[in-house]
Amino acid sequence: METTRDLAIVLRSVRFEDRHRIVTALTERHGKISAMARNAVQSRRFGGCLEPFAASEWTFVSRPGSDLSRLDGAVIREDFPGLRADFTRVAVASLFCEFTIRLAPANEACPDLFKLLSNALAAVEELPDPSGSGPLVNSFLAKLMQWSGVQPHLHGCLECLAPLDAIAGIENDPDLACLVKDAGWICPRCRTTTVRHVRQTELGAANLIDVPASAMLDLYTGARIPIRQVRANSHATGRAHQTLSNFLTGLLAYHVPGFDRSELKSLRFLTQSSD
């Protein structure tokens, strides 16, 4: 048994029996970890360190052959109080944590993912108006995809290669036919002349999702700048970003090996609350 220290962001925290907590966290150098915090409920020796989204320095002990570590101590680094200020911020931050739980490797260093999550939580906290979280969610999903090695083809039509900015500049913000299986989109003109766009994947999920070009342009920008700058550099409507979220979630579910396709609770909430 070996005592380890690492920075950890709490992804999920559940009560175990009466007095304990089991906390799942993303750590910088050991990936996803679940740890038992004994007597956490009454003793308060962990302070706010076990709350969802809290970032702290953990001291923990892992046993060979066991998935559950033992949390011995935690010192708070950043508890993001503004994240808990309203329901929408909590839902967006929870969504980020749910995706991270599905994608993070266990017991493997993932400093880039750790940095992405920590910046994404800071960006949610900084949002001037939480109802405008769509661009942030989509930029997070795009960056997660980059981190997972999925490279969708977003800068031009899959058929005629017409560039995104040319189409997004057309009046009335035309829809792009986004194709999950092909990981790209086709322009309004090619849509009438090709038959590549089947409506469902073999998994039964939607393959073709209409997304306004303006949202795709936001995404194209958002994937290339730090996530904390995304809100100020986005222009499409909340509804446009909602359809884009559906496309990006479809891409992750279809193209990332091992992605758990069960429903994302926080995404359902955001779908209901948009507009």
Ligand SMILES: [Zn+2]
């Ligand atoms: Zn085209």
